[in-house]
Amino acid sequence: MELILKEDIIGLGYKNDIVNVKSGYGRNYLIPQGKAVIASESAKKVLAENLKQQAHKLAAQKAAAEERGNALQGVALTIAAKVSTTGQLYGSVNAAMVAEELKKLGHDIDRKIITMRDIKKIGEYVALVHFHKEVVVEIPVTVIAENADELKAAKAAEKAAPAVEEAPVEEEAAPAEEEAPAAE
Numbered sequence: 684m685e686l687i688l689k690e691d692i693i694g695l696g697y698k699n700d701i702v703n704v705k706s707g708y709g710r711n712y713l714i715p716q717g718k719a720v721i722a723s724e725s726a727k728k729v730l731a732e733n734l735k736q737q738a739h740k741l742a743a744q745k746a747a748a749e750e751r752g753n754a755l756q757g758v759a760l761t762i763a764a765k766v767s768t769t770g771q772l773y774g775s776v777n778a779a780m781v782a783e784e785l786k787k788l789g790h791d792i793d794r795k796i797i798t799m800r801d802i803k804k805i806g807e808y809v810a811l812v813h814f815h816k817e818v819v820v821e822i823p824v825t826v827i828a829e830n831a832d833e834l835k836a837a838k839a840a841e842k843a844a845p846a847v848e849e850a851p852v853e854e855e856a857a858p859a860e861e862e863a864p865a866a867e
Contacts, residue, residue: 684709686719687730695796697728698815731770748815755792755812755820760784763829774828781810786821802826849851 689695692713696702701722701791705711713719720726734741762784765773782794792812799810805826812820 685722686713687722687726688713690718691755691816692718693795693813693815699734700816701727701730745815745817748818752812752818752820754813755785755822757791758785758788758790759823759825760788760810761825761827763827765830766828770805772803772805772826776808776824778810779820781824799824 685701688698688700690732695704702719709721714721757843760781762776762780764776765790767773776798778799779794781797781799782792785792787794792816796813797810798813799808802808805828808824808826809825810841814820826859831866
């Protein structure tokens with residue numbers, strides 16, 4: 684089913700894009716919610732005319748998106764999370780947490796325009812911020828352990844414990860009595 688989107692839908696397309704979707708998704712969700720209309724020939728002609736008339740508005744929107752994107756250049760996030768001794772996070776780091784960290788830095792970004800996989804381990808990752816269909820900014824995200832001191836102590840204890848168990852215990856040997864040959 685061919686539809687014209689009326690608003691940006693992350694993962695599907697942007698406003699005024701013509702997309703192909705499964706007919707159930709289009710009929711039961713996109714059209715009733717007002718997020719899309721059927722892409723008939725007349726609707727496509729109306730869209731083309733509207734795009735011609737709104738060309739300067741679209742250029743202004745893209746310029747504003749580039750400006751917001753340039754404000755995020757060089758921004759790198761470090762997020763502290765609780766971690767188990769194996770390096771697994773308790774929970775995960777997601778787009779909402781990235782948006783919250785950006786807000787602390789003075790950048791008010793909606794979490795819905797941030798795409799990334801949920802992070803479940805310590806390491807370095809990338810979050811994508813979609814300001815416009817042609818303006819996407821990559822933000823490096825580093826996840827560190829909130830309880831790093833506890834983890835180091837636990838790992839040291841684990842390394843010390845097996846070392847004690849593996850060390851052979853020396854048994855005290857009783858002095859051997861030398862037997863003298865019996866004289867008959």
